[in-house]
Amino acid sequence: MAIGLLLNILIFLAAAVMIVPIFKRLGLGEVLGYLAAGVVIGPSVLALVPDAEGVLQFSQVGIVFLLFVIGLELKPSRLKVMRKSVFGFGSLQVAVTTTLLSVAAWWLGLSPAAALVVGFSLGLCSTPLVLHLLGERKELQTRHGRNAFALLLFQDLAAIPVLAAIPMLAADSLMADGALPLLREVVVAAGAFAGLIIGGHFLLRPLFHYAAATRSREVFAGTALLVVIGAALLMELAGLSMALGAFVAGVLLADSEYRHSIEADIEPFRGLLLGLFFMAVGMTAQIALLAEMPLTILALTLGLVLLKGVSMGLAARLYGRGWKESITLGVLLSQGGEFGFVLLSAAAAVALLDADLVGLLILVITLSMATTPLLFQVHVHGVRKLFRKRREKTSYDSPADESPEILIAGFGRFGQIMGRALQGLKIPYTVLDINADQVEFVRRYGNKVYFGDASRIDLLEASGARRARLLVVAVGEPQASMRIVEQVRRHFPHLKLYARARNRYHAHLLMRAGVTHIVRELLPASLELTRDTLIGLGIPVDQAQHTVDTFRAHDEQALMRQLEVFGNEKKLIQTIQEAALELETLYEADEDIAMTSPAINRIK
Incomplete structure (x- = not known):
């Protein structure tokens, strides 16, 4: 058992180390590399790790850690400011996208109830994929980054009642049980959510204070893991999203003095598990099905990407966003999401959707996720430049x-x-x-x-x-x-x-x-901090100031000498080395600087 587990870990690490760097060098990003690595080691190609579904279920923990870290960066006051984007823009986008996709599914022959479930499921986007792409380019704090996050957060919230309602949409289940089970699930979910917020508000700070008091990094990291996994498990048991529980826990800790330490301890787990999630998505792709009906699957994938891109852009324009931002959101959110896997599988379990159709749609979602990194690269290096050039020519x-x-x-x-x-x-x-x-x-x-x-x-x-x-x-x-x-x-x-x-x-x-x-630009601030540091060591203020002034004068002279050998790297290196020795000699010869003091003696 242990050997098999270690062998699987070795395979995952080897695939990631060999394939992901190639995609990074080609400018395709890490996500596409992880997806490709998963396809290679999965059942469809080499079958090195056969249990793709088990890996996918475990790797959901990566999404949990991602949402916890995002919650840490969102203070409650800032989340309050975002409420209009989350509920206003989010509800508009979900309504527009679900309507377009549901009509398309109904036109292709599905019943109204099945078409609604398919439309909503395909309308959800991949939270880890989008946030990872934005994080790679440091665009999470841009306006389109904040709006993308608001849409993804609302989608995760909206998916919860839909997941609870899917069994009720099946005619037999609805006739037999009525609305009571749905009402019971809503009450349990609301109670768990309120319990997490209230309990977290009063218990999290004392818990981390206790962990910090032990002065053990392992205990503190273990406490952080306990909070993340505990909050996620509580939401899962209540029928809600694990990622939502982790996000709420992160928000509750965003104002605490332990925030940065927690983030530093969680970050390694988040990165590894998120990479594992993308590899698991690649492993679950039914490549054999793609070989059987390539035109159908590619047409559905292209249709999904186009419909979602148009609907996202349309919703953004209706919400008052500019063309540039609307197109960016359309490209970023044009894929299906991992929550779609869950909703479609739940629909198949109650016979609302055919199992073969669900397998086909899951493959389409996976392929749409693979297109997003490519489309975003094209957008960044092509479409954005067109906007910039047009504005430079006409809008000065x-x-x-x-x-x-x-x-x-x-x-x-x-x-x-x-x-x-x-x-x-x-x-x-x-x-x-x-x-x-x-x-x-x-x-x-x-x-x-x-x-x-x-x-x-x-x-x-x-x-x-x-x-x-x-x-x-x-x-x-x-x-x-x-x-x-x-x-x-x-x-x-x-x-x-x-x-x-x-x-x-x-x-x-x-x-x-x-x-x-x-x-x-950095010289004055650096010298000022150097002076304050010397003073902090116990060196008198006038002596510290004289030391800094001497350095500044010497550095200006060295800058002029280096200008004379500009372009000659060999002579420039020689000049820099000579200047360093000169400064040491200058300091030693200066009586004011060379004055002994308790602080200098301690340093020496």
Whole structure:
């Protein structure tokens, strides 16, 4: 038994290590790699792990951990703010998608009750797949990421009463039992849900306080696992979703002081089990059925993806979302979901759907899940660029020449600080920023910012560059920064240039272009923290400040020397090594710095 279990673990790990990196290098993402690995080791190809259904049931724990981690990142106050998106946008999307898919299923010959179950089941999306894709690209906190999460959360909530109602939709069961069993299940589910929230509110913090007091990382991690699995099991026993229970537990802990420690302990389990889930989905795909009727299955898969994509986009537009966001949501949520497996299997168990039809639909859902990573890659690298290019060509603002003293190119975190100071001094300035989302955001707070490329002569001219005294290049991206500098130096030579340098290389590029007023964005903050650290060690304030000032002066000299060997890597390395030795010698020779102190003696 133990040998068989270890052998299965070895097979899963080997398949993941060999196949997933290939898909990552091809730019197809991890999810598609895990699905392909599951197909290869599953019953349909090599049959290395025959019990695909058992693996799929166990791997549902990966979804549980994923939803728990997401709950940890959603404070109750933020969840309250999202209620309109969850229930307003979510209910609209489910209604539109279920209607379109149910009509299509009825048109293909299913009874009204069966068509409704199929339409709703196929209308559900894959929560782990979508959130994993968004997480890979760090887009969970974007507007389309938040809306996608809201839709997925509502779908999980809506699936629960539908799952309870499926036995009632079967005519024989409905006539025999009436509505009492459904009412009983609803009451039990509501009680369990309320019990989880109330119990978690009063018990979770004391429980983790007790675990933390033991100063044992193993005990703390075990407590986190106990909470996740316990909440999931409670919901499962009540007939609800395990993932919903884990999500609620995460939300209850989102405001606690233990949140980050819990997340760090749970993360390894979440990643491994989620990969196992995608491999299990690949294993359950009936590839033999695809070989028997390829055209039918591919047509159904294509129809499902298109119908869901259109319905998602339509719901987003009806809810007031822009075209770009609507298309993004349509692509992201165009697949079937793992909850569809559960609903369709439940419908087959009460003879509401034929078992062969359910097998066919489960394969279609699996194939639709495999298309999403590909479609999302095409969307990111193709469709989004088309939107960006069209906006850049046609949507630049027309800045008004308000005789500003200063022009600021770029209004991110760096530029905004300068803008606030200038505004406080009532010094007129004009801002150009090429990031339309950033422009829209800062305008909400009353800032006068224009959307436009600061390297374009006509926009600089319209902004008052002829009469301005200086231009601050606060753009963080080196290439964009250098384009602006080159254009200004050529067409507006009277403008004094003050520039932000991302790093030493960027600083050298700016210096070679003739810019003399340069601030390296991390240097001041790093030196300030260094000074505070020295003070924290017990070194007197004036001595710590002198140490930092000496470093700054030496570093400026080293930067100038390194500029002379720009482009020669061998000489640059030699210059850097020489500068490090010079700094040590300089510190040793400086009496103020070399003064002994208790703190320095302790360090040495």
